[in-house]
Amino acid sequence: MDRFIDAAIGYPTAVLTALLLVVLVYWLLALVGWVDFESTGIDLELAPQTEGDAGELSTLAGYVMALGLSGVPFSIVVSLLVLVAWTLSCLAGEWLMPWVPTLLLHVVVGTGVLLLSVALAIFVTALLVRPLRGLFVTHQAMGNASLVGQTCTVMSQRVDERHGHAEVAQRGANLQIQVHAETPNTLTKGMPAYILEYDAAANRYLIRGEP
Incomplete structure (x- = not known):
């Protein structure tokens, strides 16, 4: 248990632990009705006000679509991404990081673990999102x-x-x-x-x- 706690609050998992706490607070607010999880996120159909915003939004939308993270509320995507990345990083922090001998190597290896955890989390989240898309299909009402x-x-x-x-x-x-x-x-x-x-x-x- 002590190794698990040390891994959760140590580098690199501490970065994701902070994000996970933010996600937990968000869902607690959603549970009591203070935020609407379906309306929170990136609106890919939104018409931006400036050309710079249009380019940034188009680029972000392209990344989201290319990574297979579209089709569900963005809050769910972020929550799954953080949870999966935290789990992978925490496991690495518990079983791999204690074997790293020096502080410099700890930072280098920890940074690699963080980046690899996020990369794998994107892939896993895309797989988890796929069966959920049907639950969030918006049917356009006939005028x-x-x-x-x-x-x-x-x-x-x-x-x-x-x-x-x-x-x-x-x-x-x-x-x-x-x-x-x-x-x-x-x-x-x-x-x-x-x-x-x-x-x-x-x-x-x-x-x-x-x-």
């Missing part, structure tokens, strides 16, 4: 205006300037929408119709029967 131009099926007995509803066929559950139409018309239940425009104020669609 109301996107239905314009599609066809629908009238579900009410009639459709006039004030009344009517219809159904739009979609993958999964069909969409039920409020509609209206100019009169006179021949629209009745079960008839197909075209969606011409969307009235945002009334939250309904103007439709017209097929010719």
Whole structure:
């Protein structure tokens, strides 16, 4: 146990121990609801304000994508990276570093252990992140205006300037929408119709029967 503690607080693991404590505090704050882990991180779609920022963000995004660390909240990536690197460095500090004879060699070997632990941690984290990506897929909701131009099926007995509803066929559950139409018309239940425009104020669609 003493060797483990010495390894955790000694060089090089002490650097990662400090980072691990920061990660633990962060997740404690997330647990009580003071921070949102899904919204914390690097937004690769963010439009930067300056050309310098754009270049830096593009370079960082490229590294993240190339290393296979994308697809999950950045806070999770950092947490896994620090935890894996700390574990590897701590094991090396417990079993390898005590055999290093001098202080100079201790610093040199310790620096090598730190860099190697981080490098291996990136590889391991990329493997751990891969099965988690499906849990954080963002599905873009269909906007109301996107239905314009599609066809629908009238579900009410009639459709006039004030009344009517219809159904739009979609993958999964069909969409039920409020509609209206100019009169006179021949629209009745079960008839197909075209969606011409969307009235945002009334939250309904103007439709017209097929010719």
